[in-house]
Amino acid sequence: MIIFVAAQLLPGDVGRAILGPFAAQSSVDQLNEELGTNRSIVVQYGDWVGGVLQGDLGDSYAFSRPVGDLLWPALKNSAKLALLAFVIVVPIGILGGVAAALKEGRLRDRVISIGGLSATAIPEFVWAVLGIMIFGVWLGVLPTTAQAPQDAGFFTQVKYLLLPALCLVFVLFGYIARMARAGTIESLDADYTRTAYLKGLPRRTVIRRHVLRNSLLPTIAVVATQVGYLFGGLVAIELIFNYNGLGQLIYRAAQRQDFPLLLSATLVVGVVYLVATLIADVLYSLLNPRIRLASSES
Amino acid sequence: MSRPEEQVVLAEHPLPETPRGEGDEEARVARRERLRLLSRSKTFLAGALVFGVFVFCAIFGEAVVPYDPLGSPTDILNKLEAPSSSHYFGTDQLGRDVFSRVVVGARDILVVALAATLLGTVLGAAIGLVTGYFRGLVDDVLMRIVDAFLAIPLVILATVALVALGPSKVTLVVVIGIVFAPIIARTVRAAVLSERELEYVQAARLRNEHAPYIMFAEILPNVTAPIVVEFTVRLGYAIFAIATLTFLGFGVQPPSPDWGLQIKENYVILNGGYWWPTLFPALAIAALVISINLITDGISRVFER
Numbered sequence: 001m002i003i004f005v006a007a008q009l010l011p012g013d014v015g016r017a018i019l020g021p022f023a024a025q026s027s028v029d030q031l032n033e034e035l036g037t038n039r040s041i042v043v044q045y046g047d048w049v050g051g052v053l054q055g056d057l058g059d060s061y062a063f064s065r066p067v068g069d070l071l072w073p074a075l076k077n078s079a080k081l082a083l084l085a086f087v088i089v090v091p092i093g094i095l096g097g098v099a100a101a102l103k104e105g106r107l108r109d110r111v112i113s114i115g116g117l118s119a120t121a122i123p124e125f126v127w128a129v130l131g132i133m134i135f136g137v138w139l140g141v142l143p144t145t146a147q148a149p150q151d152a153g154f155f156t157q158v159k160y161l162l163l164p165a166l167c168l169v170f171v172l173f174g175y176i177a178r179m180a181r182a183g184t185i186e187s188l189d190a191d192y193t194r195t196a197y198l199k200g201l202p203r204r205t206v207i208r209r210h211v212l213r214n215s216l217l218p219t220i221a222v223v224a225t226q227v228g229y230l231f232g233g234l235v236a237i238e239l240i241f242n243y244n245g246l247g248q249l250i251y252r253a254a255q256r257q258d259f260p261l262l263l264s265a266t267l268v269v270g271v272v273y274l275v276a277t278l279i280a281d282v283l284y285s286l287l288n289p290r291i292r293l294a295s296s297e298s
Numbered sequence: 299m300s301r302p303e304e305q306v307v308l309a310e311h312p313l314p315e316t317p318r319g320e321g322d323e324e325a326r327v328a329r330r331e332r333l334r335l336l337s338r339s340k341t342f343l344a345g346a347l348v349f350g351v352f353v354f355c356a357i358f359g360e361a362v363v364p365y366d367p368l369g370s371p372t373d374i375l376n377k378l379e380a381p382s383s384s385h386y387f388g389t390d391q392l393g394r395d396v397f398s399r400v401v402v403g404a405r406d407i408l409v410v411a412l413a414a415t416l417l418g419t420v421l422g423a424a425i426g427l428v429t430g431y432f433r434g435l436v437d438d439v440l441m442r443i444v445d446a447f448l449a450i451p452l453v454i455l456a457t458v459a460l461v462a463l464g465p466s467k468v469t470l471v472v473v474i475g476i477v478f479a480p481i482i483a484r485t486v487r488a489a490v491l492s493e494r495e496l497e498y499v500q501a502a503r504l505r506n507e508h509a510p511y512i513m514f515a516e517i518l519p520n521v522t523a524p525i526v527v528e529f530t531v532r533l534g535y536a537i538f539a540i541a542t543l544t545f546l547g548f549g550v551q552p553p554s555p556d557w558g559l560q561i562k563e564n565y566v567i568l569n570g571g572y573w574w575p576t577l578f579p580a581l582a583i584a585a586l587v588i589s590i591n592l593i594t595d596g597i598s599r600v601f602e603r
Contacts (some may be wrong), residue, residue, distance in 0.1 A: 114341065114595060121534050121587040123542045125558075126580045129565050133573050144569060232451025236542050240565065250454060251546060254461045266458060270450055 067264045070249060075268060078238070078245035081146070082230050084161050085168035090223060093173050094216060097180025101215075102207070104185055112177060120174025125236035127167040132240070135163060146243035164241045168233055172226055179222040183215035190214070217288055224280030228273030325519070335600045342596025348589035352582075355404040365395035367402040367555040378572055388574035390564060399555035400578050406467070406556045407544075407586070411536040414471045418478025418536075419529045425479060426486025427513045427521075431494055437487070444480040452477055452539050453546075460548040470549055474539055478532050485528050489521040523601040530594040534587055541583050557583050 100112035136144035142163045149156070187193060188211055196206045234247030242248075246265060253261035336342050360367070365385075369392055377393035379385055387396035429437040447455070452474075459473045493499065494517065502512045543549035544558030552559055557579035564575035 110341075114592070117591050117595065118588040121538060121591045122584045123538050123545075123587075125542060125545045125561065126583050129561055129568065129576050129580050132565070132568050133577060137568055137571065137573065229451050232453035232542075235453055235457070236545060239546065250457065254457045254546075254548065257461055262458060262461070266450060266454055269454060273450075 067261050070261065071246070071264060071268060074244060074246045074249045074265075075272075077243065078231070078234055078247060080157070081161055081164055081234065081238075081243065081245060082168070082227070084158065085165040085172065085230070086223070086227075088165060089169040089172045089176060092169070093176030094180045094219060096173065097177035097182075097219070098184050098212065098215070100177065101181045101184035101188065104188075109181075113181065116174035116177040118174075119170045120172070122170070123236070124167050124171050124233040125240060127170045128164065128237055128240045131163050131167055144241070146238070146241035161243075164237045164243065167237055168230060171233055172230070175222055175226055176219060179219045180216065183218045184211060185215075187211045187214040217284060220283055220287070221280050224276040225273075227276035228269065231269045231272065332600050336596055339596040339599065341592045342600075345589040345592025345594075345596065348585055349593060352404045352408065352586055352589070355401045356408045357405075359402040359404060363395070363398035363401050365398040367394065367398040368553050369394040378567075378575075381574055387578045390560070390575040391567065394555075396560075396575050396578055399560060400557065400582050403555040403557045403560065403579060403582065404586075406550045406554050407537060407540055407558070407583075410467050410470050410540055410550065411533060414474035414540070415478065415529060415533045415536045417471060417475030418532060419482055419525065421475065421479035422482025422528075423486050423518070423521075423525050425483035427490055427517060429483065430487035430490025431509065431513050431517065433491075440480060440483060440487075444484050447477060447480055452535070453542050456539060456543055457546065457548055460543065465548045465551060467550060470540060470543065474536055478536070482525075482528050482532060485524055486521060489524045490517055493517050493520055527594070527598045527601055530590065530597055534590045534594060537583075537587055537590065 096112050096116060100109040103109045131142075132144045135142040143160050144163070146160050146164045192214075193206060193210055196210045197203075201209075231246060234245060235251050236247070237243070238245045238247035239251050246268065250262065250265045250269075252258070253265060374393045376385075376389055377391055379389045379393075381388040385395050385397065387400060390396055390399070425440060429440050455477055456470075456473050460469055463469045463473070499512060499516060502516045507516070540549055541558040544556050545562045547562065550556040550559060552563075560579040561576055564572070568576055
């Protein structure tokens with residue numbers, strides 16, 4: 001469905017886009033003939049879907065290489081960056097959300113909620129330029145490109161990825177904190193929490209064993225949906241930090257109207273989103289005894 | 299042939315007008331109460347104030363700024379000057395006054411974002427009303443489309459569309475509006491689903507009103523709260539997306555003094571210590587989205603009680 005929508009939006013003249021505005025019309029026609037882009041949209045689309053089903057994503061117009069060769073290393077790089085961002089943001093987001101929920105309606109809650117929402121609403125590239133300015137140029141403590149030197153060790157790589165990851169952290173923090181907050185408030189109001197208090201458990205134990213266990217479940221689902229959105233943010237981040245990931249690949253493909261590459265990269269983003277959602281569903285049922293027990297009974 | 303008869307009967311015994319009159323009165327009281335609460339919300343007022351400043355900049359900016367935001371031929375002589383009393387925010391690589399560009403830059407992003415969100419809200423509300431009221435096949439198809447849209451991040455979806463259609467303000471409005479429509483439709487649909495079971499809708503049906511009348515004259519006024527909240531939320535997302543797309547070069551085109559474009563043109567010289575042409579547009583974007591968030595926060599608190 002998504003691919004179909006994208007295929008409908010096939011860019012006009014691919015040969016012209018590659019050769020530039022000054023090329024002769026005859027060479028443009030020749031290139032279009034070679035690439036097969038002078039055929040009708042339906043035929044091209046059928047060809048492409050057939051190829052994808054056989055594991056062949058086609059060749060990139062702009063880079064003259066198979067799309068697969070370009071996609072996989074880029075996906076690996078992006079995954080590294082995304083993983084680092086998640087490792088940082090998930091604990092902080094949950095902590096922030098729970099801290100806000102425990103003081104619902106008070107100053108701490110308002111500061112965390114509004115601060116988180118504002119951080120989320122500011123585009124990644126704005127965080128990126130602010131981060132480069134403060135940490136890269138004024139303080140000079142972090143590198144302003146994300147691509148670590150060849151054969152760099154683990155910690156060097158992390159150091160190079162820290163600034164771009166932080167930009168993603170800012171944008172994701174609000175979502176995760178908001179979900180953790182809502183979940184915690186709900187389970188604080190629940191009957192089982194009242195029971196736990198009434199049977200004389202200390203507040204600390206009630207929160208750890210009864211409130212948190214229940215409140216963090218919906219948060220997992222949100223984290224998974226954010227994996228998809230993350231790739232939207234990666235386009236700008238990877239461009240600014242000059243990092244060879246999927247985002248930068250999508251940007252270049254879009255700039256050069258490289259239709260097979262753009263389509264395949266978008267497809268990969270969609271697949272990543274679906275896989276993340278699936279993993280979240282599985283995790284959710286593993287962690288939630290109610291669902292686990294219900295399914296084993298039936 | 300029974301229907302015309304019914305109408306005749308209804309005409310002879312008109313329904314008492316009082317319930318609707320009372321409803322109007324109640325709505326007016328509720329509206330006044332909401333306004334009163336909004337005017338007391340500090341976050342809403344702060345947001346509205348900042349947003350108001352940007353709206354002022356967008357409308358009157360060109361008249362009040364000290365320099366031409368698009369620059370003049372002699373500007374190049376004083377390029378990359380640090381902020382001073384003659385150039386509050388310094389000058390950029392072409393010697394253009396950054397302050398003037400930041401002030402006038404409010405226009406494009408506000409106009410495009412408001413137009414796109416308005417288009418998305420009108421389309422989405424209409425779709426949500428129709429699908430929520432009739433349900434059935436259209437409803438199922440729409441929900442699948444929403445799912446498909448949600449699987450691809452807005453920025454990437456819009457990038458693909460803008461590359462295909464060619465970047466311009468109109469395409470930007472249309473693309474973002476169309477992407478927003480099904481998402482807004484889903485919210486409106488959820489509200490309509492619970493409204494359509496209420497007695498006033500049944501009464502309207504018994505009065506033999508047309509479906510469009512019931513949807514737009516009876517249900518619509520009762521689902522305005524979620525629509526208003528959704529509008530402000532989407533406005534924030536629209537600005538996020540437009541700024542990002544423009545930064546990537548797929549949105550508003552040069553020589554517009556758009557903030558995303560200014561950052562795109564100037565971030566590469568950050569390493570040379572020229573921070574002012576990047577910092578001020580970045581702060582402008584941040585201030586604008588935060589102000590919209592404060593407004594959203596205030597409105598949703600008042601409307602969703």
